[in-house]
Amino acid sequence: MPRKSTIQMSALGAFAILSCLLFMFYKIGGSWSFALEERGIKLAAIGLTAVAIGVSTLIFQTLTQNRILTPSVMGLDSLYMLFQTLLVFFIGSNNPLMANKNINFIATLILMIAFSFMLYHLLFRRERVSIYFLLLLGIVFGTLFQNGSSFMQMLIDPNEFLIVQGKMFASFNSVNGTVLGVASIVLILSLVYLAFWFKYLDVLRLGKDQAINLGVPYFKLARHLLIIVSIMISVATALVGPVTFLGLLVVNVTYQLFDTYRHKVLIPGSILLSIIALVFGQWMVERIFTFNTTLSVIINFIGGAYFIYLLIKESRG
Amino acid sequence: MIETKQITKRYQNKTVLNAIDLEVPEKQITAFIGANGAGKSTLLGIVSRLLKKEGGEVLIDDMDINEWKSKALSKKLAILKQNNQMTARLTVEDLVSFGRFPYSQGRLTKDDHEKVDEALAYMGLEPLRKNYLDALSGGQQQRAYIAMIIAQDTDYVLLDEPLNNLDMKNAVQMMKTLRRLVDDFGKTIILVLHDINFASCYADYMVGLKNGEIVAQGSTEEIMTSDKLKDIYDMHLDITEINQCKYCLYFK
Numbered sequence: 001m002p003r004k005s006t007i008q009m010s011a012l013g014a015f016a017i018l019s020c021l022l023f024m025f026y027k028i029g030g031s032w033s034f035a036l037e038e039r040g041i042k043l044a045a046i047g048l049t050a051v052a053i054g055v056s057t058l059i060f061q062t063l064t065q066n067r068i069l070t071p072s073v074m075g076l077d078s079l080y081m082l083f084q085t086l087l088v089f090f091i092g093s094n095n096p097l098m099a100n101k102n103i104n105f106i107a108t109l110i111l112m113i114a115f116s117f118m119l120y121h122l123l124f125r126r127e128r129v130s131i132y133f134l135l136l137l138g139i140v141f142g143t144l145f146q147n148g149s150s151f152m153q154m155l156i157d158p159n160e161f162l163i164v165q166g167k168m169f170a171s172f173n174s175v176n177g178t179v180l181g182v183a184s185i186v187l188i189l190s191l192v193y194l195a196f197w198f199k200y201l202d203v204l205r206l207g208k209d210q211a212i213n214l215g216v217p218y219f220k221l222a223r224h225l226l227i228i229v230s231i232m233i234s235v236a237t238a239l240v241g242p243v244t245f246l247g248l249l250v251v252n253v254t255y256q257l258f259d260t261y262r263h264k265v266l267i268p269g270s271i272l273l274s275i276i277a278l279v280f281g282q283w284m285v286e287r288i289f290t291f292n293t294t295l296s297v298i299i300n301f302i303g304g305a306y307f308i309y310l311l312i313k314e315s316r317g
Numbered sequence: 318m319i320e321t322k323q324i325t326k327r328y329q330n331k332t333v334l335n336a337i338d339l340e341v342p343e344k345q346i347t348a349f350i351g352a353n354g355a356g357k358s359t360l361l362g363i364v365s366r367l368l369k370k371e372g373g374e375v376l377i378d379d380m381d382i383n384e385w386k387s388k389a390l391s392k393k394l395a396i397l398k399q400n401n402q403m404t405a406r407l408t409v410e411d412l413v414s415f416g417r418f419p420y421s422q423g424r425l426t427k428d429d430h431e432k433v434d435e436a437l438a439y440m441g442l443e444p445l446r447k448n449y450l451d452a453l454s455g456g457q458q459q460r461a462y463i464a465m466i467i468a469q470d471t472d473y474v475l476l477d478e479p480l481n482n483l484d485m486k487n488a489v490q491m492m493k494t495l496r497r498l499v500d501d502f503g504k505t506i507i508l509v510l511h512d513i514n515f516a517s518c519y520a521d522y523m524v525g526l527k528n529g530e531i532v533a534q535g536s537t538e539e540i541m542t543s544d545k546l547k548d549i550y551d552m553h554l555d556i557t558e559i560n561q562c563k564y565c566l567y568f569k
Binding site: 203205206209 | 365366367387388389390391392395396397398405406407411412415416418419422423469
């Protein structure tokens with residue numbers, strides 16, 4: 001790693017730790033053990049989400065050779081919402097599938113992963129499938145799911161709708177220890193799986209043809225990377241709700257900070273930036289806005305402002 | 318040796334290549350020539366495994382191309398296409414280092430670094446090695462890609478229209494470099510060329526395609542005749558000879 005990257009990475013790491021400390025100890029009063037446990041679980045959930053979103057968006061963009069796509073185009077967020085709406089619509093919000101967080105998490109996770117596997121299994125029976133064809137299908141499915149959920153949301157009881165609405169926004173408030181354990185295991189397994197393919201990621205940046213020329217088993221690699229991305233997105237979404245909006249921002253800031261194509265720099269960079277964005281965002285939601293706004297609003301606001309700043313800076317330079 | 322047997326390629330119902338049988342001569346420059354849409358680039362794409370075929374087989378050193386392991390094949394055969402779309406920001410040195418990926422899988426050894434240095438020197442890119450590719454001219458970029466292919470150190474080098482977007486000076490330099498690769502290092506090069514005169518001056522062997530079929534093939538000497546070229550291009554071409562090299566004048 002070049003020296004400049006090392007310094008930047010250390011600074012980012014220090015900043016991430018500082019923001020975590022702030023999150024853990026700011027205005028801590030009353031029972032320390034209770035507060036620390038509660039905040040600790042939230043922080044762990046944030047860390048997990050940060051890894052899942054940062055890594056999956058990065059490898060998704062490397063695979064698609066596109067800096068403005070996020071894995072949300074695969075329609076997994078919409079599938080998540082559809083599933084939650086279906087549950088409320090047909091069996092009501094009191095059913096354990098909806099009311100019990102552990103059961104809801106496991107069921108959602110299994111469904112999302114199963115859906116991705118089914119989709120890819122059907123598609124990849126033909127040996128060479130264009131990535132863009134897959135994305136197009138993802139968009140079509142996503143729109144279908146979204147419209148399906150909107151339709152049902154119109155019909156249900158307003159009180160039930162509030163429950164569904166609560167699921168529409170990413171939130172770290174409903175995470176508990178059991179759910180966290182399962183999510184970490186799945187995430188760690190997918191990271192181990194990714195390690196097998198890691199060496200090919202840099203070459204993939206050269207484009208499909210060059211990657212094939214240099215001996216990358218491209219079609220196999222694309223298949224496995226998409227499965228890894230799906231699993232990671234599923235874990236994050238089932239854990240805290242739709243959060244893919246974060247990926248686009250974080251990964252692009254990572255490219256901006258670390259002017260490199262090397263994934264051994266980009267991946268840790270995007271994880272650290274995700275942690276900073278999420279911890280700060282959540283801290284602001286809780287302490288400054290006292291839960292009057294949602295995390296995505298804050299992150300999108302700051303991210304949008306940053307992009308406008310970049311545009312202005314570039315156009316002057 | 319590169320050999321094709323009965324290669325067929327279809328897009329929907331349109332046959333772009335029909336039962337192509339070809340043996341590419343070793344340690345020579347072979348040029349695929351023909352009109353637009355004749356199937357030259359498609360044939361090159363299939364021989365290099367970038368494109369899928371509907372029928373027939375490609376044999377690389379007597380083994381079917383599908384039997385080859387990706388890694389082993391990338392040490393044997395290199396392909397360079399014309400439009401290299403790339404989103405990453407790389408320096409020339411980074412790009413050329415990627416040529417060693419088949420050998421090092423990303424962890425460059427001392428030997429790999431030497432090969433990269435040699436390739437950079439060979440293409441005269443040492444002064445530019447730390448420059449970013451997107452800041453270079455088209456000709457310099459093309460040279461950087463060729464340096465990568467040289468670092469890849471394969472017996473077979475396949476190039477799809479390597480002279481596109483190059484001015485006269487750069488084009489001549491490029492062809493001279495390719496000629497040296499064959500003469501000095503014994504590489505086998507296959508090119509798709511649009512300019513028949515470049516093919517005539519630098520290639521040893523020519524394969525003329527028309528409507529997805531090979532209509533003429535042979536040494537440059539044999540192909541550069543008005544009759545053969547009429548078969549390939551469907552137009553009358555006068556051949557003139559200047560300094561032992563045949564040119565065809567097609568401008569009027």
